[in-house]
Amino acid sequence: MTAELIDGKAVAAAERDRIAGEVARLAERxxxxxxxxxxxxxxxxxxxxxxxxxxxxxxxxxxxxxxxxxxxxxxxxxxxxxxxxxxxxxxxxxxxxxxxxxxxxxxxxxxxxxxAKDVDGLHPASQGQLMRGVPTFVPATPLGCQVLLERHGVELSGAEVVIVGRSTLVGRPLAMLLSRKGVDATVTMCHSRTRDLGDHTRRADVVVMAAGQPRMLTADMVRPGATVIDVGITRDDDGKLVGDVDFDAVAEVAGLITPVPGGVGPMTRAMLLENTLRAATAAAEG
Known part of the structure; x- marks a missing residue:
C-alpha cells in the first residue's frame, strides 16, 4: 500500500473534542x-x-x-x-x-x-441556501467529506473533483459545497449513466465515490497520487463490509484514501453533532 490512510475515526474524535468544548461554553450561558x-x-x-x-x-x-x-x-x-x-x-x-x-x-x-432545526440539511430551505452558496445546514456526510479533505491538507481551490453519485443526501450537496466560492473546486458529477466513467475519474485530483456499488472504482480508473474518498458501504457475498472502491488495488495508486469502515462514517456522526451545535448557538443568539 502506497497511499496514506485517511483515518476518519481520529479526525472525528478530534472534532467531537472541539464540539464538546463549545457545548460546555454554551451550557454556561x-x-x-x-x-x-x-x-x-x-x-x-x-x-x-x-x-x-x-x-x-x-x-x-x-x-x-x-x-x-x-x-x-x-x-x-x-x-x-x-x-x-x-x-x-x-x-x-x-x-x-x-x-x-x-x-x-x-x-x-x-x-x-x-x-432552523433541520440538522440533516434536507429541507428545501437548507438545500436552497447551499445552492446560493450561503449554507445553513449541510447534510452530515458531505460536510464530513469536506472536513476530512481539509484536515489532510488537500488543496481544493482549482482542483478537479469527480463525484460518483447524485443523491440529494451526498452527491448533489457535496458538489455544491466544494464548488462554492471560497472553496473553488471544479466539480464533475458522474452517475450510473455516465459514459466511460474511468475517463472522468482518471483526470481527477479528488475522487469521491458515493454510488452504492461495491468495488466500483478500480485501480486503472485512478490517477497516481489522487485522493480517494469512499462514502459507499455494503456487504459483499462473504458478509464483509466494503465500499465503492476496490481498496487494496486502488491504495497502490492513490496518494490518500479512506478505508471502509472507519473513514467517512465516523465523520457523518460527528458532523450531525456539529450541525446541532450550530442550531443551538443560533437559537441562543436569537
Missing part, C-alpha cells in the same frame, strides 16, 4: 444543545443508528430526545410529533430516521421540520 430523532417502526438497523447518535450526544454533553412511533402510524400523527418537537425550545435539531415505512411520505416529513 444556560443553553444545552438538544437533538431529537424521530424513529418509526422496528427496523433493527435504524434502532442501532439512533442508539449510536444518542451515545454521541451524551459523549459531548448534548441531550437526546427520543421520539418513537409505531410502524402503522399515519402521516398526520407523524406530522403532529414533528410539530411538537418544532415547538419545543429544548430541542435544537430534529432528524427523521430513514427509511420510513412505505405508506409514509419521506419528503413531506423532511419538509415538515422547522428549517
Amino acid at each position: 444556560g443553553v444545552v444543545p438538544g437533538l431529537a430523532a424521530v424513529l418509526v417502526g422496528d427496523d433493527p438497523a435504524s434502532h442501532v443508528y439512533v442508539g449510536m447518535k444518542e451515545k454521541d450526544c451524551a459523549a459531548v454533553g448534548m441531550t437526546s430526545v427520543g421520539a418513537r412511533l409505531p410502524a402503522d402510524v399515519d402521516q398526520a400523527t407523524l406530522f403532529a410529533e414533528i410539530d411538537r418537537l418544532n415547538a419545543d425550545p429544548q430541542v435544537h435539531g430534529i432528524i427523521v430516521q430513514m427509511p420510513l415505512p412505505d405508506h409514509l411520505d419521506e419528503i413531506a416529513a423532511q419538509d415538515r421540520i422547522d428549517p
Whole structure:
C-alpha cells in the first residue's frame, strides 16, 4: 500500500473534542444543545443508528430526545410529533430516521421540520441556501467529506473533483459545497449513466465515490497520487463490509484514501453533532 490512510475515526474524535468544548461554553450561558430523532417502526438497523447518535450526544454533553412511533402510524400523527418537537425550545435539531415505512411520505416529513432545526440539511430551505452558496445546514456526510479533505491538507481551490453519485443526501450537496466560492473546486458529477466513467475519474485530483456499488472504482480508473474518498458501504457475498472502491488495488495508486469502515462514517456522526451545535448557538443568539 502506497497511499496514506485517511483515518476518519481520529479526525472525528478530534472534532467531537472541539464540539464538546463549545457545548460546555454554551451550557454556561444556560443553553444545552438538544437533538431529537424521530424513529418509526422496528427496523433493527435504524434502532442501532439512533442508539449510536444518542451515545454521541451524551459523549459531548448534548441531550437526546427520543421520539418513537409505531410502524402503522399515519402521516398526520407523524406530522403532529414533528410539530411538537418544532415547538419545543429544548430541542435544537430534529432528524427523521430513514427509511420510513412505505405508506409514509419521506419528503413531506423532511419538509415538515422547522428549517432552523433541520440538522440533516434536507429541507428545501437548507438545500436552497447551499445552492446560493450561503449554507445553513449541510447534510452530515458531505460536510464530513469536506472536513476530512481539509484536515489532510488537500488543496481544493482549482482542483478537479469527480463525484460518483447524485443523491440529494451526498452527491448533489457535496458538489455544491466544494464548488462554492471560497472553496473553488471544479466539480464533475458522474452517475450510473455516465459514459466511460474511468475517463472522468482518471483526470481527477479528488475522487469521491458515493454510488452504492461495491468495488466500483478500480485501480486503472485512478490517477497516481489522487485522493480517494469512499462514502459507499455494503456487504459483499462473504458478509464483509466494503465500499465503492476496490481498496487494496486502488491504495497502490492513490496518494490518500479512506478505508471502509472507519473513514467517512465516523465523520457523518460527528458532523450531525456539529450541525446541532450550530442550531443551538443560533437559537441562543436569537
